Amino acid sequence: MVYPLYVVPLTGAHALRTEQAQRAFANLTDHQRGELRRDVAGMLARIMRDCDDPVVRADAHEVLVQLRIVAA
Incomplete structure (x- = not known):
């Protein structure tokens, strides 16, 4: 089957504000939320x-500061 593909310019910040993303994050367990936090922190550290x-x-560092993983 062939399905249409729509490409829409969307930043990460906008994507996280969607209702679907908010529901997905709201449904995470504490364990899943912790794993996600560790994954994000590791990714940002690799970027730095x-x-x-x-x-x-600098952007990666700022996010780590906002997450209180590193000090400002």
Whole structure:
């Protein structure tokens, strides 16, 4: 079967504000929420370590600060 594919410009921030995303996060268990937090923290740490773009590294650091994983 062939299904149409629609490409819509959407930032991560906008995607997280959708009703579907909010329901998905609301339904996470404490364990799942903790795993997600660890995964995100690890990904951001790798970005800070490996990315050549200082703006992207600064953004990753800012999110880690907002998550209170690192100090400002």
